[in-house]
Amino acid sequence: MFGYVRPAAEELKVREFERFRACYCGLCHELGRLYGLPGRSILNYDFVFLAMLLWGGEGECGYCMRRCAPGLFRKKCVCSTARPLTVAAGYSVILAYWKARDDLADSRGLKKLPAMAAALWLRRGYRRAAAAHPGFDADVHDRLAALAALEAEGTESLDRPADQFARLLASAASEADEPSRRALGQLLYHVGRIIYIADAWSDLADDLKSGSFNPLARRFGLTSAQVPAEAKERVWQTLNSSVNLACAAFELLDDGYWSSVTKNIVYLGVPRMIDEVLAGTYRAPGRRIPTRPQLGQNGE
Amino acid sequence: MTDPYKVLGISQNASDEEVKRAYRELAKKYHPDNYVDNPLADLAQEKMKEINEAYDSITRARKNGGYAGGSGYNAGYSAGGGSSGYSGGGSYQSANSTYAQVRQAINAGNLQYAEQLLDSSPTRDAEWNFLMGSLYYRKGWLDDARSFFQRAVNMDPSNGEYRQALSMVSGNNSPYRQTGYGPPAAQGGCDMCDMCTAMMCANMMCGGCR
Numbered sequence: 001m002f003g004y005v006r007p008a009a010e011e012l013k014v015r016e017f018e019r020f021r022a023c024y025c026g027l028c029h030e031l032g033r034l035y036g037l038p039g040r041s042i043l044n045y046d047f048v049f050l051a052m053l054l055w056g057g058e059g060e061c062g063y064c065m066r067r068c069a070p071g072l073f074r075k076k077c078v079c080s081t082a083r084p085l086t087v088a089a090g091y092s093v094i095l096a097y098w099k100a101r102d103d104l105a106d107s108r109g110l111k112k113l114p115a116m117a118a119a120l121w122l123r124r125g126y127r128r129a130a131a132a133h134p135g136f137d138a139d140v141h142d143r144l145a146a147l148a149a150l151e152a153e154g155t156e157s158l159d160r161p162a163d164q165f166a167r168l169l170a171s172a173a174s175e176a177d178e179p180s181r182r183a184l185g186q187l188l189y190h191v192g193r194i195i196y197i198a199d200a201w202s203d204l205a206d207d208l209k210s211g212s213f214n215p216l217a218r219r220f221g222l223t224s225a226q227v228p229a230e231a232k233e234r235v236w237q238t239l240n241s242s243v244n245l246a247c248a249a250f251e252l253l254d255d256g257y258w259s260s261v262t263k264n265i266v267y268l269g270v271p272r273m274i275d276e277v278l279a280g281t282y283r284a285p286g287r288r289i290p291t292r293p294q295l296g297q298n299g300e
Numbered sequence: 301m302t303d304p305y306k307v308l309g310i311s312q313n314a315s316d317e318e319v320k321r322a323y324r325e326l327a328k329k330y331h332p333d334n335y336v337d338n339p340l341a342d343l344a345q346e347k348m349k350e351i352n353e354a355y356d357s358i359t360r361a362r363k364n365g366g367y368a369g370g371s372g373y374n375a376g377y378s379a380g381g382g383s384s385g386y387s388g389g390g391s392y393q394s395a396n397s398t399y400a401q402v403r404q405a406i407n408a409g410n411l412q413y414a415e416q417l418l419d420s421s422p423t424r425d426a427e428w429n430f431l432m433g434s435l436y437y438r439k440g441w442l443d444d445a446r447s448f449f450q451r452a453v454n455m456d457p458s459n460g461e462y463r464q465a466l467s468m469v470s471g472n473n474s475p476y477r478q479t480g481y482g483p484p485a486a487q488g489g490c491d492m493c494d495m496c497t498a499m500m501c502a503n504m505m506c507g508g509c510r
Contacts, residue, residue, distance in 0.1 A: 157443075157444055158443045158444070159436065159439075159441035159442075159443050159444040160444075162441075163439075163441065182339075182340065182343065183340055183343060186339065186340055189440070190440060193440070219443070234443060234446070235443075237442065237446075237469075237470070238442040238443040238446075241440070241442040241469075242440065242442070245338065245440050248334060248335060248338055248340065248344075249340055251329055251330070251344075252330075252340055252343045252344060252347065255309075
């Protein structure tokens with residue numbers, strides 16, 4: 001369900017894009033250093049965004065040249081280890097583990113196997129991450145449990161389940177310093193809300209087929225993946241209002257080293273993702289190292 | 301005190317015109333109207349105050365140094381000018397005392413208390429639905445807010461306050477969307493007009509903004 005939050009790459013300056021890529025690679029190396037291969041396997045764009053936000057008003061990050069499997073023959077410039085990367089890495093492992101546990105509880109029969117494999121694959125790393133970030137671990141556990149309870153009761157509200165997931169993401173702001181913590185929490189809350197609803201939209205067809213809970217299907221009483229125009233408009237509006245609130249919160253954060261990239265993500269990347277998801281043209285980025293877009297690739 | 305030039309994000313030898321432009325940009329960004337019903341309104345207000353002080357101190361210093369600083373611009377954007385939320389004593393007075401309390405609680409940002417009061421209220425009339433909608437709107441739950449506003453309007457179509465609230469959440473209000481530095485807006489439409497309409501609706505919804 002991750003990877004929705006990424007920049008509109010063609011709008012970044014070349015140096016901003018290179019920095020962003022270095023941060024992506026830096027998070028990957030950090031995951032590898034702390035949690036081994038299972039850690040690297042869950043690398044995604046959302047936590048690169050979180051790492052950049054947690055950087056706050058601190059100055060320039062350090063860089064070093066590193067090798068990795070996809071770029072074995074040529075060393076790449078990556079962000080050297082720093083507290084925000086460590087935190088983002090730990091948080092992503094915790095969230096991925098609980099997500100796998102959640103999937104395990106939801107699935108039946110043979111479908112349990114992949115979820116079980118994922119949970120086992122991440123367990124060692126999870127224990128280490130939970131020991132390092134006990135507060136976030138407890139928050140994620142509580143929120144996902146509350147979310148599962150809402151799903152079990154079959155809530156007809158879209159906002160209630162989205163609220164639980166949004167609060168889960170907002171609790172990642174507890175690492176930030178006081179003046180910007182509230183604004184960052186609010187920003188992450190709305191980004192989390194957007195991710196949850198966008199993900200529900202993307203999963204709609206699959207969920208209807210398998211009979212799993214889908215908040216949008218419940219909310220609008222959908223029986224086919226063909227969503228009526230009115231419902232689509234409602235979803236777009238509610239997502240758009242979250243974009244506005246996220247932008248308003250973003251403006252209250254201190255300017256820092258990553259501001260130009262995070263601004264691009266909040267103002268351009270996220271709205272574009274929403275439009276693409278609702279139009280059905282969105283494609284998950286996978287785990288490829290971000291590459292600079294070529295001419296004519298900017299979605300026009 | 302922090303460097304006023306740093307607050308405005310300009311260099312010491314910026315021209316008066318540049319100072320004014322930087323100030324205007326920032327004042328627009330943190331204007332209370334952008335933070336109506338936003339839980340972060342107080343933070344924006346603080347920023348606004350900082351900017352105002354910085355601009356004041358620069359213009360004052362430049363005036364004393366012989367520069368013709370453009371003072372007096374300040375009055376338009378005073379930090380305390382933003383009235384947000386539902387003013388309990390405005391033109392919309394609740395007859396029911398619980399509802400008056402709820403309005404006050406929402407206004408003060410005490411959403412938990414407001415929710416408690418509403419949950420324990422025995423009646424579920426139009427105003428109850430309207431207040432539920434307001435509460436959810438404050439939380440950022442737009443979809444639920446709209447459902448409750450809709451219900452309130454259905455129960456009491458003659459009430460202007462409910463209708464305004466509904467039209468505000470149903471409108472295409474995008475003060476931020478696509479205002480970055482990117483490609484032309486995909487949605488089309490007039491951004492500034494959208495913004496103004498949104499602000500006007502928000503303002504009307506506040507009731508006692510005068």
